[in-house]
Amino acid sequence: MPEPLILPQCRFSPKFVGKTRDNGAMKKVVIASGNAGKLREFSALLAPFDFEAIPQAQLGVTEAAEPHITFVENALVKARHASRATGLPALADDSGICAIALEGAPGVRSARYAGEPANDERNNEKLVAALKVHRDHRAFYYCALVFVTQVDDPHPLIATGEWHGEIVAPPRGNGGFGYDPYFYLQEYACTAAELSAEIKNRISHRGKAMQMLTAMLRSTTA
Secondary structure, three states: OOOOOOOOOOOOOOOOOOOOEEOOEEEEEEEOOOOHHHHHHHHHHHHHHOEEEEEHHHHOOOOOOOOOOOHHHHHHHHHHHHHHHHOOOEEEEEEEEEEHHHOOOEHHHHHHOOOOOOOHHHHHHHHHHHHOOOOOOEEEEEEEEEEEOOOOOOOOEEEEEEEEEEEOOOOOOOOOOOOHHHEEEOOOOEEHHHOOHHHHHHHOHHHHHHHHHHHHHHHHHO
């Protein structure tokens, strides 16, 4: 199971606060992800704070290893890796789905639950099969966002979000990605894949984490 939500009390270094611009240019922030959807969301999140979001691949940064058993630790590794390689502030996330009856699995292995190469269809088939022997099909998506101002930032900003539902079969809907067609939301009477992008971005695990990070950025750059 992922660790309980802990809101960090620390703030940006005084040297960083209020200095989002350098000689009139926007402050660059490297995004430790190659996912196009995430890049769009993160760019929109950072724009109001005069941060220019740059994909790590554009700067020649390779993907970091994700050796840890918690989302927060993996997100922190990815953020520090990107910052170390570029010398820039970095934003990273780690997310996945956790089934209650499976003691939190797939968890941090969500993207490669069925092995290499990563494949959504095989991952979903394995999850549905694993839950057939259980009556409890509840699950939740979890997202951890980490923002570091430098590679050795001693007090990174950490924001998290959860999104609760249950796993159903057969799949429904053509939107979203990952486990969305199998992730049923009782209050909406549909799966995540049947939601509009606007609603999903507002209520999802990543949407909640981004809202929390936005509030943190507002308080630290005010």
